[in-house]
Each structure stands twice: as structure tokens, then as C-alpha cells.
Amino acid sequence: MDLPSLVDDALEVTVVGSFSRVGFVLRRLLFGWAPAADGALAGRTALVTGPTSGLGRAASDALASLGARVILVGRSAERLAAVRDALVATHGEDRFPIVVADMGSLASVRAAVGQLLETETRLDVLVDNAGAIFPERHESPDGIEATLAVLLVGPFVLVSGLLPLLERTPGARVICVTSGGMYTQKLDLDDLQSTLTPFSGPRAYARAKRAQVALVREWARRLRGTGVTINAMHPGWADTPGLAETLPGFYRAMRPVLRSPAEGVDTIAWLAADPAAAAASGSLFLDRRPRPFDRVPGTRLSASDRRRLWDMVVALSGAPDPAPKA
Numbered sequence: 001m002d003l004p005s006l007v008d009d010a011l012e013v014t015v016v017g018s019f020s021r022v023g024f025v026l027r028r029l030l031f032g033w034a035p036a037a038d039g040a041l042a043g044r045t046a047l048v049t050g051p052t053s054g055l056g057r058a059a060s061d062a063l064a065s066l067g068a069r070v071i072l073v074g075r076s077a078e079r080l081a082a083v084r085d086a087l088v089a090t091h092g093e094d095r096f097p098i099v100v101a102d103m104g105s106l107a108s109v110r111a112a113v114g115q116l117l118e119t120e121t122r123l124d125v126l127v128d129n130a131g132a133i134f135p136e137r138h139e140s141p142d143g144i145e146a147t148l149a150v151l152l153v154g155p156f157v158l159v160s161g162l163l164p165l166l167e168r169t170p171g172a173r174v175i176c177v178t179s180g181g182m183y184t185q186k187l188d189l190d191d192l193q194s195t196l197t198p199f200s201g202p203r204a205y206a207r208a209k210r211a212q213v214a215l216v217r218e219w220a221r222r223l224r225g226t227g228v229t230i231n232a233m234h235p236g237w238a239d240t241p242g243l244a245e246t247l248p249g250f251y252r253a254m255r256p257v258l259r260s261p262a263e264g265v266d267t268i269a270w271l272a273a274d275p276a277a278a279a280a281s282g283s284l285f286l287d288r289r290p291r292p293f294d295r296v297p298g299t300r301l302s303a304s305d306r307r308r309l310w311d312m313v314v315a316l317s318g319a320p321d322p323a324p325k326a
Contacts, residue, residue: 004030008289018286019180019236020257024266027287033266040273042067045122047162049103049155050130052079054240055177055268058261059127060087060096062269068125069095073112075102103130103154104140106318113161122169123162125272128155128212129177133246137199144316145193147201151208153316156215159230160322166228171278174230175271176216178284180237182209183295189308202247210301211309213284213293218306220282222323229281231271236286238264 007030011018017026027033046068050056056074064070064087072080080098087096097119101112116123132150140149159166159174166172185206191197192211194204216232223230237243239258244251251258270288271277283290294300301309314321 012291015180016257020254021236021259021263022257024236024259024263024287027289031288033270033288036066036269036273039067041124044124045069045071045120046125046127046272047071047073047116047123048127048129049073049101049158052076052083054242055235055238055261055264056127056129057083059129059177059265059268061090062262062265063125063127063272064091064096066269066273068272069097071097071099071116071120073099073101074130075100101158103158104132104146104150106140106142106149106154106157109154109157110161113158116162117165120165123165124169124172126159126162126166126172126174127177127268127272128159128174130155131177131205131242133201133205133242135201137194137204142316142318145195145204147204147208148193148211148316151205152211152215153313155212156313157317157319159219160317160319163228163322167226170227172228173272173277174219174228175268176212176230176232177268178213178232178234179206179209180234180286181206182213182234183299185210186296186299187211187214187301187305187309189305189312192309192312205246210299211313214301214306214309215313216284217282217293218310219323222325223281229278231277231280231283231285233267233271233285234291235259235264235267240264 011023046063048060051060051072052074060070074080077100084096088094099112102108134146138146140146187207187210213232219230236259267285267288
């Protein structure tokens with residue numbers, strides 16, 4: 001093993017060194033990351049959910065800077081318009097359409113899918129980024145625990161509905177933004193909606209992200225041969241309003257070493273634009289390198305667990321299985 005890989009592995013073991021800005025800076029130097037070519041995404045269309053702040057806002061900027069036409073999908077028309085106007089001012093052209101959708105409402109997601117299928121002829125990149133942490137347990141309009149609805153079931157319906165568009169776009173890529181916190185949680189398939197134990201917002205979030213990553217692996221298996229790739233990435237610990245609001249103690253303690261949002265989304269831009277990432281599917285990335293899906297003993301989901309989870313999410317979506325044959 002070469003020296004950069006040895007150092008990278010050592011950083012992974014430390015966790016703090018890996019997830020903080022230290023890891024990003026060292027890996028950039030060790031592996032000599034090259035910036036994406038100018039216009040790498042020119043003529044291509046990307047979609048970002050949750051683009052109005054934090055990582056979603058930074059991802060929208062990064063993809064726009066590479067020349068992409070970026071569809072902004074979020075709950076607030078006013079906030080989406082503000083982001084669009086800022087992107088137009090920065091990039092000098094209006095290539096940032098708005099689609100209003102609440103990822104926690106299946107009717108809203110399906111309406112957005114219908115709009116996109118009517119207006120779009122291609123979809124090269126789909127970035128599943130929208131997320132939320134709720135202080136108390138409550139259910140979505142569809143009777144699904146809200147964290148699970150926003151982070152898992154809504155995005156599943158979005159990808160399922162847009163699958164025809166993705167499949168007819170050569171080299172289409174789906175990128176799911178997860179969280180390193182998912183490593184700490186075991187997913188209880190008998191309590192997927194957090195009804196049997198006391199509710200914790202951060203724990204529900206981490207479990208939903210673990211489920212998200214498990215579905216990425218199952219999606220990749222079922223989409224094999226279609227030309228559509230799907231991967232997860234986690235941004236490390238980035239300085240975002242969401243982190244400051246939901247984990248204030250952690251934010252205060254770690255703020256000096258938090259990554260900037262732009263550093264956090266570097267791997268999103270790499271997965272979206274770099275030819276070297278085109279062949280990857282069903283993997284989890286941090287800082288442009290594949291990482292293990294499990295770190296803590298007892299948290300691993302087997303292949304049969306992932307298939308069971310898939311069937312449960314299909315049932316929650318209330319729609320036919322979008323990829324029944326693998």
C-alpha cells in the first residue's frame with residue numbers, strides 16, 4: 001500500500017481527524033486532487049433537493065460553477081427564488097428552474113415528479129440532500145414518522161418517479177448525502193418508525209441515514225445494467241446552520257475544525273462530474289474515496305435485511321415496486 005493510502009487509513013481510524021477539516025486538507029494534498037475541468041457539466045441538468053442553505057446551497061453553487069443547469073427543489077418558493085436570483089447574479093445566466101416540493105409529503109413529491117417529467121428531457125445528476133431533525137416524534141401527512149418520510153420515503157418516491165428520465169440520460173448519476181452519524185446506529189427493522197422506544201431526534205436522523213445508505217446498495221443492485229449509477233457520500237463535519245441548530249454543544253466544541261460547506265460538498269461535485277467516478281455504484285464515499293458501510297459491531301445490515309427494508313419502503317410509498325427485478 002502506498003504512503004498516501006496508509007495515511008488515509010490512519011485518518012479514518014481517528015474519526016475526528018477524518019471527518020474534520022484536517023482530513024479534507026490532508027487528503028487533498030496527499031492525493032493531489034485536480035479541480036474539475038471548466039464546463040465539465042455544461043449541457044447537463046442536475047437536480048438538488050434542499051438547496052436553500054448549508055450543504056444543499058453549496059452543492060448547487062458547485063454544480064452551477066461546472067456549467068450545469070441546476071433544478072432547485074425545496075419547500076419554500078420564496079427561499080428558492082432567492083437562491084435562484086443569487087445563482088443568476090453569480091453565473092450571469094438563468095439556468096436554475098424552481099420546483100416547489102415538500103419531501104415529507106408523498107403527494108407533493110409526486111406532483112413535483114409529474115412536473116419534471118413534463119418539462120425535462122434529461123436528468124444527468126440527482127442530489128438527494130434534503131433533511132431535517134425533529135425534536136419530537138410526529139407523523140407526515142401520510143402517517144409516516146416525519147424523519148423517515150423526509151430522509152427516506154420521499155426521496156425514494158422521487159428517484160422512483162424520475163427513473164424513466166434518468167434511464168434515458170446517458171451516464172445519469174444519483175448522489176445521496178448521508179451522515180457519519182449513521183455509523184453509530186443499528187437499524188431496527190421491527191421499529192422502523194420509532195414507535196417502540198423513546199424518541200430522539202438525532203437518533204431517528206442517524207437511523208434514517210443508515211436506512212438511506214442500505215437502500216443505495218439495494219438500488220445499485222437493482223439498477224445494474226441500466227446505465228444509472230447511485231452512490232452515497234458523507235461530507236464529514238461541515239459548518240452548517242442545521243448542525244448549529246440541532247447539535248449546539250457539538251457545534252461549539254468542534255467549530256474550529258469544522259469543514260466549510262464548500263469542502264463538505266467537494267465529493268458531490270466529484271461524483272457528479274469526474275469521469276473517474278462514472279463506474280462507481282452502490283458505494284459510500286468520503287473525500288473522493290470509498291469507505292466502509294459499517295464501523296460499529298452489530299450495526300451491519302445483511303443482504304436479506306436490505307431486501308426487507310426495500311419492501312417496507314415500497315409499502316410505505318403506496319406505489320408499485322419501481323425495480324422489482326434484480
